[in-house]
Structure formats: structure tokens, C-alpha cells
Amino acid sequence: MIVRVRSRDGLERVTFPVTESATVADLKSLIQSQIGVPTTVQTLSRDRNLLLAKSPSEAAVLSDLNDPSALLSTLGISHGSVVFLSYEGERSVRGPVGAATITPAGSFGRKMTVDDLIARQMRVCRQENPHCESASFDRDAAHAFQLYVNETLAFAIKRGGFMYGRIGENSIVEVDFIYEPPQTGTEDALVLLRDPEEEKLVEAIATGLGMRRVGFVFTQAVGREGKGEYTMSRREVIQAAELQTEGGIKEWVTAVVKLEVNEDGAADVHFEAFQMSDICIKLFKDGWFDMEAVDGDPKVSMMKKDVVIGVKDVREVDNDFFLVPVKISDHQGPLSSTFPIENRMTTVTLRALKTHLDRTKHLPFAKRIADFHLLLLLSKYLDANSDVPTLSEFVHRQTAIPEGYQILIESMAAAS
Numbered sequence: 001m002i003v004r005v006r007s008r009d010g011l012e013r014v015t016f017p018v019t020e021s022a023t024v025a026d027l028k029s030l031i032q033s034q035i036g037v038p039t040t041v042q043t044l045s046r047d048r049n050l051l052l053a054k055s056p057s058e059a060a061v062l063s064d065l066n067d068p069s070a071l072l073s074t075l076g077i078s079h080g081s082v083v084f085l086s087y088e089g090e091r092s093v094r095g096p097v098g099a100a101t102i103t104p105a106g107s108f109g110r111k112m113t114v115d116d117l118i119a120r121q122m123r124v125c126r127q128e129n130p131h132c133e134s135a136s137f138d139r140d141a142a143h144a145f146q147l148y149v150n151e152t153l154a155f156a157i158k159r160g161g162f163m164y165g166r167i168g169e170n171s172i173v174e175v176d177f178i179y180e181p182p183q184t185g186t187e188d189a190l191v192l193l194r195d196p197e198e199e200k201l202v203e204a205i206a207t208g209l210g211m212r213r214v215g216f217v218f219t220q221a222v223g224r225e226g227k228g229e230y231t232m233s234r235r236e237v238i239q240a241a242e243l244q245t246e247g248g249i250k251e252w253v254t255a256v257v258k259l260e261v262n263e264d265g266a267a268d269v270h271f272e273a274f275q276m277s278d279i280c281i282k283l284f285k286d287g288w289f290d291m292e293a294v295d296g297d298p299k300v301s302m303m304k305k306d307v308v309i310g311v312k313d314v315r316e317v318d319n320d321f322f323l324v325p326v327k328i329s330d331h332q333g334p335l336s337s338t339f340p341i342e343n344r345m346t347t348v349t350l351r352a353l354k355t356h357l358d359r360t361k362h363l364p365f366a367k368r369i370a371d372f373h374l375l376l377l378l379s380k381y382l383d384a385n386s387d388v389p390t391l392s393e394f395v396h397r398q399t400a401i402p403e404g405y406q407i408l409i410e411s412m413a414a415a416s
């Protein structure tokens with residue numbers, strides 16, 4: 001007698017001698033020996049809906065062949081009958097003689113995992129919610145950044161900086177200072193000429209201040225490529241995905257600063273904040289972005305192979321699919337942003353330190369040096385492993401600066 005067994009792997013056959021005494025237990029034993037599915041994980045039914053069950057418990061409800069002593073003949077199972085089989089786990093399916101052994105993907109009758117889907121094809125859809133509640137910018141830090149871009153660069157070229165601060169309650173990103181690395185910008189591209197030694201000093205200062213890198217901010221030039229209505233270009237999407245990947249925290253924020261025409265026809269500086277979606281980061285990490293594609297519509301990103309959007313297979317993805325908007329607010333942080341800022345057109349020297357200390361002499365010393373950009377200048381004359389984080393911690397706690405540090409800093413200013 002032959003009983004046909006249909007599972008998620010297709011239709012297979014079980015053969016055993018014709019006998020009126022054959023039971024469900026006999027059938028299960030033959031399925032184990034001839035098909036390779038252990039009896040302990042088998043669920044059998046004459047109902048084809050068994051293969052649509054989403055969980056073992058749901059499959060158990062649909063099983064009508066669960067009495068091992070029940071006779072197959074009384075259940076209406078005879079030569080040529082079809083029995084449906086559901087099971088947990090994986091197995092190798094035996095193909096025809098001479099054919100290669102294959103391992104089924106398990107797309108029918110089993111809950112598919114994300115890895116199953118990715119193995120077949122990448123599906124791109126919008127991510128509704130960011131991983132942070134909002135992004136709050138220190139007013140002075142944000143103002144100092146946009147003022148330079150607006151008044152000095154006239155938004156003619158791109159400019160960027162790393163944002164530092166804290167992750168507050170409810171995953172609110174609080175940005176307290178912006179570090180502007182060495183860079184060169186054009187209308188369409190921003191190239192970061194990163195200095196590892198300087199970034200070590202920045203990290204040492206941030207550690208002492210109880211802060212960390214939480215995002216990246218960049219400006220869009222008024223003459224950017226295409227000049228059409230879009231939020232981020234493909235170059236900007238790739239750069240933002242790369243930096244968010246490097247940042248390594250789920251709350252990482254990318255901020256965009258641009259000029260927008262208001263109702264009166266005047267231009268206002270406008271801040272927006274986003275996170276790159278989880279699927280965007282995965283596509284970047286897995287190398288799906290076509291990094292060489294620079295021509296064409298800047299509003300779309302080019303993929304190296306097809307992705308699925310809706311029901312279509314495409315290689316061009318609208319960049320808006322990758323952006324998850326983040327609410328913006330502002331606050332008054334613990335630092336000032338009045339000291340000249342690093343890596344701009346004018347080199348910052350110790351002369352600026354003297355001017356700053358003279359202007360703030362009415363304040364406690366810890367308050368006088370509570371400016372990241374000032375601390376960065378000082379750090380280049382101090383020990384990065386001990387002095388820099390220690391001095392930054394005194395600033396963070398706003399406690400009295402030890403006399404030795406105070407004398408050293410004042411002598412540096414006087415020597416200018």
C-alpha cells in the first residue's frame with residue numbers, strides 16, 4: 001500500500017505491506033524511516049489546513065491523526081490516500097536517483113524568519129517609528145554651527161560635524177556640543193578629512209564631560225545637485241548610513257541644516273532630524289548600495305541588485321524610504337559655545353585663549369573654561385590619557401579647578 005504524504009517540502013510517498021491492522025503509529029514509524037522525520041516531531045492530519053498553521057499549538061488543534069492505536073482502515077486511509085504532515089526543524093529531502101540532495105527553504109507551512117526573506121530577496125518599506133523619542137539641541141551649539149555656514153559660507157558649500165551629548169530618559173538624544181573635523185565641501189559632496197589623533201582628544205574630553213558621540217549634522221548647499229524638492233540625496237544617504245553604522249548606537253541621529261523660503265519670501269535656517277531606517281543600515285552593511293552610481297536622479301539610491309518595494313522588483317529606491325523623521329526640540333546645555341571653533345578658515349591659537357579668559361574673568365574658573373572648543377585647544381598641550389579627561393570632569397562637575405591646572409592654563413594664555 002502507498003500513502004502519499006504532503007508536507008511543506010512537497011509530496012512524498014510511504015510504502016508498506018497491505019494489512020488491515022496498520023495503525024497511525026505504524027504510519028508514523030514508516031514516515032520516520034522512509035522520509036526522515038522523527039515520530040516525536042510529527043503532526044498528521046487529513047485536513048490540508050494543517051500546512052497553514054503558524055505554530056505547533058495551532059497545528060496540534062488541526063491534527064485528527066493523533067491516536068497512535070487508531071486503525072488506518074477505520075480512518076478512511078487506504079492505498080493512494082493523502083495525509084498532511086507538519087513538523088518542526090530541518091531535514092534533507094531525498095531527490096530522484098542521481099539528483100543532488102537539497103535542503104528545503106521551508107517557505108510553506110512554517111513561519112518564515114527574517115533570514116528566510118532576505119535569502120530570497122530584500123524588501124524595502126518605510127519605518128514608522130525611530131529608536132529615539134526626540135533630539136534636543138543645545139541652543140548655543142546649534143546657533144554657532146549654523147551662523148558660520150550662513151554668514152561665512154553663505155550655504156554655498158556643505159559643512160558637517162559630529163554631535164556629542166547624552167541619551168536621556170525615554171531615549172531622548174541631547175546634543176550639547178558639535179565637533180567639526182577637518183573637511184572639504186562642495187555644493188554636492190562633503191569629504192571628512194578625519195584626524196584620528198584629534199578625535200582621540202575629542203573622545204577624552206567627552207568622557208570627562210559624561211558625554212558621547214550621538215549623531216552627525218550637515219548642511220545642504222543652496223546650489224546642490226538637481227536643485228529639486230528632496231530631503232536627502234543619494235550621496236547624503238550613503239554617508240549618513242556609513243556614519244550611523246560607525247556610531248554603533250540605535251539612538252543615533254542625523255541632522256540636516258538648510259535654507260528654506262518662508263511665507264514672506266525671506267530665507268530661514270531650518271533644522272531637521274532623522275534616523276536612517278533599520279533596512280537602510282542593513283543594506284549598507286551588506287553592500288547592496290551601488291557606491292559608484294553618481295549620475296541620474298539624486299532623489300533615488302541605486303542598488304546592485306533588485307529589492308522589493310510593494311509588489312515590484314526595482315533597483316532605484318526613493319531616498320525617503322530610508323528616512324525616519326525625529327522630533328526636534330532645544331535646551332540650554334552645560335557648556336558655552338563662544339570660543340573659536342576648530343578646523344575652520346581661521347586657525348585657533350592661544351591668543352584666543354587669552355581673549356576668552358580676559359572676557360570671562362568675573363566667572364568661576366570652572367565656568368570660564370566650560371566650552372568644548374576651548375578644552376579641545378587645551379588638550380593639545382596636555383596629556384590625553386590623564387589631564388584631558390580629569391580637567392573635563394572638573395568642568396562637568398563644576399567644582400574648583402586645582403591650582404596647578406589653573407596656573408598652567410593662565411600661563412599658556414599669557415605666553416601668547
